[in-house]
Amino acid sequence: MSRRTTILGRGGTVLIAISLALILVSFLPSQQMGSGDGITDVSAGTFSPLNRFPPFFAPLNSYYDTVLTPQQGVELELTANGTITAYILEVNTQTIFNWISEQQQVPARDLNVTRLEEFLEAHPNAIGWQHEINKETIKHTYIPTKVTNVTIVYSNPSSENIGVNHSYSEKTFTAPSNKVRDIAFWTTPIGIILAIPWLLNNWKQRKHK
């Protein structure tokens, strides 16, 4: 058996072994850390972070702010009765409000949608995910690639008030299962292709003996 066949074959079997480990890891169940659901009213031409308090608590707000690591994610389900843009931002809400206050030189919170756009223009790296929701329900799982603050913000540039129903669930897991499974699904066939000539040679040699 040629040395090249052996090296490639063993490389292939190693890839298969690693893929098996990755597939096993991807099946490890995630654990729920916290969850919540409710509705956030977004007035015309304004933006609002996801509000965890029910509307009857207004004007009191409890904005969604958390810290996530690459082993934690947030599963979101959002339904809007109009057209809004949902953002997952890698900052906390206070950072947004402080930046706007500094720019405007006013201590009060300015929720004008233009202020949010200015903030996003100045901090493009803060956008972890964004999606336009047009009278529909969308689902998204967000997993950061670093340790980061996370907040969810709705932007309503339209001229009508919009209500956004949210349901979120924070989960902790061993590894990002989709990513790990994707890698395993690529490496397994490569491993098999590399290993086949070596395995066939081995089988032939044993049969010959």
Place this chain on the structure above:
Amino acid sequence: MGKGKPFLEVLSSAIHEDYRFPFLELFAFLYALGTFVFASFGGIITATGTTNEAIAYSTTSSIIGASMFVFVILVFKNVAYGLGGDLEKGIIQTYFSYPLKRSGILTAKLLSAIGVALLLFLGIQISALYILAPDIVLPQLSTVFITYAATLSSALLIAGIMLLVTLGLRRGGITLVVGIILYAAMGIITSIAMVVSFATKSPLALQIISVISPSMALQQHYGGMSDIFSSVWAPTLSEVILYIGASYVIVASLFVLGYIYFSRRLNL
């Protein structure tokens, strides 16, 4: 026959012996599983206020633990049974008849025993880091490198001692026992050094242990231990690099001794 051919011959024979099917695959599986299953970013959730280097250190050290144990077992097996077994069976004596220097034979054996294991270990670990936390790791490659250098030195130190013991005893089984005892002793000595430092409020014990196990100094530098130990000793990064350098000088000395003994003193 050129000089390269007998070297490759010895190397391929060593790799064939050290990584018989399915040993290599089993260890690759354990490396990957250990890396992902035991990775824990839980400890760094409070690190958002600390430096990016500290987060990168914490991330890297969290994924090393279990795989490092697998790496150590693989290296010990290869050095003790690979080299020790070849000395016992007289295979090394056969290699001496090859048109190759003795140092070349030892290099081929060590490349197989430690080099391939290290390549597999680092390959899987770095890929895992890239999969799990690319934004933490990529901007802090130097921190990741220092963390690996500091963590690997104690394993290589024991491997160096095992090499000398294997060459001295020319037997594999006893050497493996010596290696396991040394590895366990390293953990116990580290704990004793911490207790002594805490009791005497002097960093001397921690400093001494950092010469052979610089991961201790690195952990102290990034505040990975409790505040009590940080108040006793908080080395700077340049001090940590000095400890890492010193530990590798010791590792290199052990391997040089091994080479000298193998080349000049080993009579079979």
